[in-house]
Amino acid sequence: MIDAFISLRGSQLWREIKEIGFFRILILGGLIGFLFFILFKQTDVFPNVYSVLSIYLLFILLIQLIRQDKLFLKTHFRQYKLICLSEYVILSLPLFVCLIYHAHWLLTLVVFLSLVIIINLNFKFKRRDRNTKIQQFIPDDSFEWKAGLRKYILFILPFWLISLGTSFFIGSVPTAIFILGIIPLFFYEKSEPYQMILAYELSSIRFLWRKISLQLVLFSMICIPLIIAFIFFHVENWYVPIVEYLIFTSVHIYFILTKYAFYKPNSKSASTVIYGSIGGIAILIPFLLPVVWLLSVWFYFKSKNKLNVYLNDYN
């Protein structure tokens, strides 16, 4: 049985690799190498090693909480927790290598014990129907925002209000725009069923522009009051939130174009995740922004072709 499971995981991995393609595997390899380099450097420095461990373990915890195959593993394998542990140990190998290389023996043990605890955590987030007035003001076409706000409203609204109220502190608004700019990136992770694309009854070009313009309008509605408040208190640094807003706007457009360039109904494409992560990194490392802009142009044409399969009759 375990042989069958290993072969199943192998097939899944092979399918993902095939879907990503050779060129993108190279990009992914570079990205992983870069992240490993950062991991290697940071695990050598105190107290940074603690932050790295926390982020890594949080990432594994997130996988444990959201993975969809737990029921399958439970019903097919008696030792399903051992399987989960083995998978998490494999995922944590880069971390183990770095910790062992820098002779952090105790921390290596802590990471292993944390993985043992994580595999025993098995709770589900309770979903709630948060139908606020805000959703009613969002156009029907912007279902990503309706869904996203339903998920994150308890975080977004208090955070936005606190940021506005504390905008006299110079760091408050830029931090708020940064966090509120990252949240919408999650709205475009998963592709909708094609019926929802067809419902627009628009040509592929008009569909893309509609999606982009809705995103710009909704994000601007969040940011503009914050920017005005910042300029009111810190007029000499007026350009800071504006530049930040423009960077996020271009990354949002990039995310929308990436989603439709690799559109697969009802699923999260591996290519979308990989190219999306480049957009995410570009927020932190701005010299990658020209790459994002160039890719946006390429993905615009790719999206147009992809959407034509569904929207060709509306051209």
Add this chain to the structure above:
Amino acid sequence: MITIKDLNIAYNSRVKVIDSLSLSLKEDNIHGIVGLNGAGKTTLLNAIFGLKDIDSGVITYKGEKISKRDLAYLVSENFFYSNITGREYLGLFKNKAFSIDLWNELFMLPLDKIVDDYSTGMKKKLALLALLKQDKPIMVLDEPFNGLDLETCRVIRAVLLRLKNKGKTIIITSHIIESLTNLCDQIQLFGKRSHRIQLRRTRVCRI
């Protein structure tokens, strides 16, 4: 009239799913397509809707290439976007004249709850409401009775018959012929490729 002429569709350029199919489907009728799993029913519907590339042949409606503008398609799987309500989903479809609440009296769906919490049958009913809202002249339904209770099946039958009387052309598939016999004006029986039998209403009733 929907005309399908010499339609050929193959997967991997070897396995022919539809082999030289020619059909004429009259307007204002309910057409059933019955066949075993893998007989090519869904492939045909996908080809009619333009989602499956055809190797050769033509599909026309009123003498012109069939277009998605004329079609509403209910697929057999229930897929929706997470964290949106039924009402928000229906709001995507552009037909201001359609009264969601009035139609929902038939289906009694909790439209202000998020779709993720709907049962399989409720999701199917929501997809049907979306299909009705589109109000296209041709309605294509792939296995619409799967996962529905008897009462809902009865309601859907009544709705489909009413739509037919209002001039809609309906194409409906099933792998169980009994589910279509008292609904369809014509039934196409799909067996293995090229084994196709057409039954008109009188013969359908005898079956």
